[in-house]
Amino acid sequence: MQALVIVAHGSHLNPDSSAPTHRHADTIRATGAFDEVKTGFWKEEPSLREVLRTVESEEVYVVPLFISEGYFTEQVIPRELRLSGWDVSEWESDGLSADTATLSAEDTDQTVHYCGPVGTHEAMTDVLVRRAETVTGDPDVGEGFGLAVVGHGTERNENSAKAIEYHAERVREMDRFDEVQALYMDEEPEVDDVTDYFESEDVVVVPLFIADGFHTQEDIPEDMGLTDDYRTGYDVPAEVEGHRIWYAGAVGTEGLMADVILERVADAGAEIKSAIAAVREATRKADSNPEKDAEGETQAAGD
Amino acid sequence: MTDVGGEQRSAETAQVAVREEQIDELLDRLESDADPIEFDGLHAAAIESGYALSTPDSGEQTGLDEAAFRSALKESDLAAYVTNWYYWEAVVGHRGRHRRAFLRHAEGAHHHSVPERYAAFGDGMHTEWGEVVVTATLGANGERQYQIRHGDDVDAGDNDADTGDHDADTLVAYDDPLEARELSTYDERGRYRPLKSAPSLVSGWVFENLDGRDAVETLDVLYPASVANWNLEREGELDVTHWRETAERQTGIYDVVEDLPREGVEWVAEACCVDSQCLKRREWQYDDGDELTVDGGSGAFPCREPCSLVVAAARKWTKLEAEETHTYEFELTPSEKEQIEAIIEAVADGRVDDIREADVYEGANRYRARFLRAKRFDEEGNLSGTPTHSEES
Numbered sequence: 001m002q003a004l005v006i007v008a009h010g011s012h013l014n015p016d017s018s019a020p021t022h023r024h025a026d027t028i029r030a031t032g033a034f035d036e037v038k039t040g041f042w043k044e045e046p047s048l049r050e051v052l053r054t055v056e057s058e059e060v061y062v063v064p065l066f067i068s069e070g071y072f073t074e075q076v077i078p079r080e081l082r083l084s085g086w087d088v089s090e091w092e093s094d095g096l097s098a099d100t101a102t103l104s105a106e107d108t109d110q111t112v113h114y115c116g117p118v119g120t121h122e123a124m125t126d127v128l129v130r131r132a133e134t135v136t137g138d139p140d141v142g143e144g145f146g147l148a149v150v151g152h153g154t155e156r157n158e159n160s161a162k163a164i165e166y167h168a169e170r171v172r173e174m175d176r177f178d179e180v181q182a183l184y185m186d187e188e189p190e191v192d193d194v195t196d197y198f199e200s201e202d203v204v205v206v207p208l209f210i211a212d213g214f215h216t217q218e219d220i221p222e223d224m225g226l227t228d229d230y231r232t233g234y235d236v237p238a239e240v241e242g243h244r245i246w247y248a249g250a251v252g253t254e255g256l257m258a259d260v261i262l263e264r265v266a267d268a269g270a271e272i273k274s275a276i277a278a279v280r281e282a283t284r285k286a287d288s289n290p291e292k293d294a295e296g297e298t299q300a301a302g303d
Numbered sequence: 304m305t306d307v308g309g310e311q312r313s314a315e316t317a318q319v320a321v322r323e324e325q326i327d328e329l330l331d332r333l334e335s336d337a338d339p340i341e342f343d344g345l346h347a348a349a350i351e352s353g354y355a356l357s358t359p360d361s362g363e364q365t366g367l368d369e370a371a372f373r374s375a376l377k378e379s380d381l382a383a384y385v386t387n388w389y390y391w392e393a394v395v396g397h398r399g400r401h402r403r404a405f406l407r408h409a410e411g412a413h414h415h416s417v418p419e420r421y422a423a424f425g426d427g428m429h430t431e432w433g434e435v436v437v438t439a440t441l442g443a444n445g446e447r448q449y450q451i452r453h454g455d456d457v458d459a460g461d462n463d464a465d466t467g468d469h470d471a472d473t474l475v476a477y478d479d480p481l482e483a484r485e486l487s488t489y490d491e492r493g494r495y496r497p498l499k500s501a502p503s504l505v506s507g508w509v510f511e512n513l514d515g516r517d518a519v520e521t522l523d524v525l526y527p528a529s530v531a532n533w534n535l536e537r538e539g540e541l542d543v544t545h546w547r548e549t550a551e552r553q554t555g556i557y558d559v560v561e562d563l564p565r566e567g568v569e570w571v572a573e574a575c576c577v578d579s580q581c582l583k584r585r586e587w588q589y590d591d592g593d594e595l596t597v598d599g600g601s602g603a604f605p606c607r608e609p610c611s612l613v614v615a616a617a618r619k620w621t622k623l624e625a626e627e628t629h630t631y632e633f634e635l636t637p638s639e640k641e642q643i644e645a646i647i648e649a650v651a652d653g654r655v656d657d658i659r660e661a662d663v664y665e666g667a668n669r670y671r672a673r674f675l676r677a678k679r680f681d682e683e684g685n686l687s688g689t690p691t692h693s694e695e696s
Contacts, residue, residue: 001398012497012612015488022484043611045499046527049544050607053531054523056399075554107542 002270003036003057004028006261007048007077008065008210010041017211018044020253021065027258027282033275034061042072048080052108059111061265065210065252067119069098070157082106083114095159096120096166100268115264118252119163119208123263125170130256130283132177132204135236135248142176145246146200150191150207150220153184161187164208177204185219192223195241202237202244210252221247255283319421321382322444325389326373332392342392343417345384358384360418383421386445394446395515401534402519409439409449409518429457432603433526433582434504437518449518451525453506474509480520483510487525498612499526500583500602529583529604536586536605544608547590550617557614563621565589571620572597575613576606579652633687635679642666642675 006025011017021039029037040051052060062081064073069091078086083103090101098116105112118124132147133139149171151164161184168182178200183191194205205224207216218230226234226247237244251257262276329347332340339348339355346357350365354372357363361380376385391412395403407413409430410420420428424441427450436457438450452459452474459474477483490496490503510521519530535541546568550561563571572595576585583606585599599606609617635643645666649655658665665671681688 012615013495015495026481043615044497045610046523047611050528050532053401053535054528056402071555079552079554 001035001057001059003038003055003060004034004261004265005038005040005051005055005060005062006065007040007051007062007081008042009072010044011213012043014213017213020211020250020257023255024065024258024261027255027279028261028275030282031272031275031278033262033270033272042076042080048077049082052081052105052110052112055108055110057110059113060105061113061115061268061270063115063261063264064117065257065261066117067151067208067210067252068157068159068163069093069095069117069120070159073098073117078103078114081112081114083112086114090114091116095162100264102268113265113268113270115268118257118260118264119210120159120166121260121263121267122170123260124208124251125167125174127254127256127260128167128171128206128208128251129174129176131206131248131251131254132246134254135204135206135246136202141204143178144200144202145177146179146181146198146203147171147177148181148183148191148194148197148203148205150183150185150205152215153187167208185215185223190223191220194224194245195243198243201242202246204246204248206248206251209250212250212253216250256280258283318379319382319386319441319445320443321377321385325385325393325444326376328389328393329376329385330369330372340388342388343384343412345381345388345417356381359416383417383445387417387421390445390447399516399519401531402515404534404537405519405522405530406439406447406449406515409437410447430603432522432529433500434502435522435525437522447515449510449513449515451510451513451518451521452508453504455506456509459509474507477508477510478512478517480510480513480517480524483521483524498581498610500529500581500606502579502582526582526604532607533604541586541605541607543586543605545587545590545593546595546609549587549609549614553614557618559621560614560617563617563624567620567624568617569595569597571609571613571617575616576600578602581606629693631689633689635687639675639679642671646672 006021008018008021010021018039018041021041025037025039028034035057036055038046038051038055040046040048042048046054062077064077066072074088082105084106086101086103090103091098093116098120100116101114103112103114104110128147128149132141132145136145149164149168152160154161164182164184168180171177172180179198181189181197183189183194183197185191189197191205194203205220207220209216221227221230221234224245224247225240226238226245234247237246258279259276262272262279266272266276329340333347333349333354339346344359346355348355352366354367354369355363355365356367356372356375358381364375367375375381391407395406397403410424410428412420415423421441424439427438427440430437430439431454434454435451436454438452440448440450442448456474486505486508487499488496489505491505496503504525513521522530532541547561550563553560568589572585575581577598578600581600582602583600583604584602586605587608588594649658649665649667655667658668660669662668663671679687683690685691
């Protein structure tokens with residue numbers, strides 16, 4: 001008996017924040033690889049404090065749906081799940097390499113394989129590229145295109161920028177897009193000046209965020225000049241200073257995110273090869289017909 | 304609603320057919336385990352001279368060969384016991400301790416005999432859970448079926464007592480527990496429900512023909528962790544975390560909540576945790592042995608610690624409560640003072656939308672409020688022209 005618990009931030013104000021989490025859970029549930037697939041939230045229910053008691057299995061894989069290592073993955077989640085004896089050194093991470101730690105939950109006695117966040121897994125690079133394919137409607141997008149990976153920056157969490165750089169470099173190494181650039185909301189190079197950083201006429205902009213919300217739906221589109229007022233919407237692509245900006249919205253809404261969750265679990269020792277194959281197939285089909293709906297947002301560290 | 308031989312029967316004759324494979328399962332169990340079966344009044348054992356069998360309603364039979372044993376198990380007074388055993392031991396099983404406990408509770412199994420329960424299934428056995436009602440009925444061969452609907456809709460479909468807003472035809476039927484997620488996300492005005500146990504669950508739907516697992520799963524979507532916490536409490540193992548411990552555990556931006564004075568915590572509980580706001584029964588107190596005076600409510604399932612909404616709101620109140628009081632002078636007529644009180648009452652009780660547009664007798668009426676604002680606010684929005692902060696400060 002093994003269970004998967006996906007833990008995420010959630011929101012008291014915005015139902016779209018948890019929507020991608022639920023959808024990825026549904027995708028994985030459909031594979032039948034786990035006896036149970038549950039979700040737990042910092043701001044929604046079941047809370048991180050109580051999610052494990054809703055799980056009947058004695059062995060539980062916990063995957064944080066967060067972009068980077070930091071306050072939530074290192075302090076809040078282990079504390080709220082009551083992981084006995086947790087210490088961040090269990091991950092032996094340099095800020096990008098957290099993989100898994102096996103601990104016991106104090107209140108339920110379950111064995112918990114506590115995984116690193118999805119955002120720092122190498123498979124996340126593929127989701128960024130998939131997101132570019134989805135937003136352009138071109139499964140071979142790359143040639144003649146630039147790709148910008150957007151993050152918060154280091155103001156709140158230095159590992160946040162590490163994850164952005166890491167994936168930008170990995171996309172660069174694929175030699176698929178003409179140019180790849182990491183951009184930030186609150187530091188140089190800034191997303192506001194996106195057109196300064198690309199020579200390519202077409203630029204796909206993908207925010208490395210778990211869910212859509214204030215930053216990805218309001219700040220970034222306005223900062224880049226896609227629109228004067230986010231409420232009036234924007235075109236995809238939008239013409240900005242001689243460039244066509246293909247703004248993708250939060251990468252976390254991409255169906256292939258479910259694959260990264262499974263990769264985390266596989267790295268933690270679960271035998272789920274066929275589930276991974278099934279999810280890749282299912283999300284490839286689903287993403288070829290993307291829903292242009294709005295999702296939630298990630299919150300600031302400490303919130 | 305039930306399938307008890309197609310017609311209503313008395314407790315003594317409630318009839319249900321036993322399937323051969325149910326008997327096979329029972330025989331397998333007696334073969335694989337040397338202990339006799341003792342379950343809900345059914346005693347069955349493999350003994351040297353064959354099989355022994357008894358229930359509280361039947362005499363003891365011993366020395367039965369297998370054919371006689373099989374035949375006896377199908378007798379009308381034993382069939383209920385056999386199918387009952389099969390459902391609980393072979394279908395539900397013992398994995399999922401909280402799930403099993405809830406399902407036993409849903410048919411009163413902790414207090415009622417098998418014949419009593421099988422008779423009561425005829426009308427369905429109802430369990431209130433937050434705003435919903437779980438109804439357990441009997442399917443074929445003792446299988447249980449569960450139905451979940453909003454308490455406002457319990458009479459829907461019953462023509463004699465159709466007092467709810469919906470009748471059976473207009474209830475939207477579901478069978479996948481995950482569909483409860485969408486139902487529980489928005490209130491009837493389409494507003495997001497951040498607190499699943501707020502008494503604002505929409506009605507007009509029904510989950511039908513659920514098996515036990517899906518019934519509990521549906522409840523776990525509507526009221527997350529409620530079944531587990533209810534059972535932990537029932538078994539004396541609920542891990543209540545009181546205010547002090549919760550506040551001291553906080554870090555980051557919530558670190559400040561431990562500075563909220565004790566009386567502030569009373570007001571938090573009165574504001575957020577009473578039955579009109581949340582259907583969980585508050586079991587957490589200020590501290591172990593230091594109870595809050597506010598009523599914790601009468602909900603079916605407990606609240607074992609301050610939730611994230613309470614902590615987030617308490618953060619705001621901690622900051623607000625750090626302010627010093629200040630003496631202001633306002634010019635108000637007696638009626639205007641009462642009107643301000645009426646507005647606060649209406650907002651606090653969520654009645655604003657119920658006040659009719661032309662009901663100028665209500666202090667919280669929109670026109671009345673606009674009149675007061677026109678008369679008493681200056682251009683900066685200060686009541687009676689009195690600035691919030693005096694010039695010196």
